[in-house]
Amino acid sequence: ALPPDERARAIAAIRDLRTTIELTSRANRRTGNLVLAVAGCDDQASGLQIAAGLSELINRGGRNATVLFDNDPWQGVVVGTPAPASLADAVINSKSLTDSVLRTNSEIMTIPIHSPIEDINLYADFQSPAAKRVMDVIGNHGDLIMALPSLSKSAIGLALATYADAVIIVAIADKSTKDDVLETYNRFHQAGANVIGTVVGISDA
Numbered sequence: 334a335l336p337p338d339e340r341a342r343a344i345a346a347i348r349d350l351r352t353t354i355e356l357t358s359r360a361n362r363r364t365g366n367l368v369l370a371v372a373g374c375d376d377q378a379s380g381l382q383i384a385a386g387l388s389e390l391i392n393r394g395g396r397n398a399t400v401l402f403d404n405d406p407w408q409g410v411v412v413g414t415p416a417p418a419s420l421a422d423a424v425i426n427s428k429s430l431t432d433s434v435l436r437t438n439s440e441i442m443t444i445p446i447h448s449p450i451e452d453i454n455l456y457a458d459f460q461s462p463a464a465k466r467v468m469d470v471i472g473n474h475g476d477l478i479m480a481l482p483s484l485s486k487s488a489i490g491l492a493l494a495t496y497a498d499a500v501i502i503v504a505i506a507d508k509s510t511k512d513d514v515l516e517t518y519n520r521f522h523q524a525g526a527n528v529i530g531t532v533v534g535i536s537d538a
Contacts, residue, residue, distance in 0.1 A: 355367070367478075398442075403480060
């Protein structure tokens with residue numbers, strides 16, 4: 334756990350970030366709820382800590398929040414109710430993640446992007462009409478924060494970013510380079526995603 338003064342600064346930074354996101358993304362909202370994508374500019378930078386902080390702040394403010402995350406680094410970072418299925422599962426079988434399932438959760442729900450079944454991951458198309466319907470269902474439940482996988486791993490992050498009202502790029506001081514940030518920005522921009530800014534974090538290492 335962070336010392337009290339560091340925790341207070343971290344919460345204040347997340348609060349200020351949320352205010353900025355709310356003000357800059359309002360004109361692009363598809364619904365009344367926020368859909369935000371947070372993506373690292375390289376393999377060292379992850380958006381998961383920011384997604385976790387934003388979801389907790391949203392929930393403490395009395396709103397439902399859903400965190401969509403890449404499976405690899407999530408353990409212990411986001412605290413919430415695990416969904417009964419992954420996003421990939423729901424794209425293949427829409428009955429696995431319905432509005433009634435989401436309504437059973439009144440706080441924070443966590444949904445992994447990938448399925449534990451590899452064949453489902455191979456065939457799940459995150460730009461398909463089925464994926465759009467699933468994303469609409471999730472977005473209608475409350476604010477959705479997506480901690481996207483690195484673009485160096487696959488194009489899944491690009492596909493999911495197109496559903497977001499806003500995209501934030503995460504960089505790590507003294508590790509991520511300007512070229513990393515620019516390349517990530519350009520790839521999101523070319524995909525039609527609305528990048529609103531970059532957050533620079535400090536590595537624990």
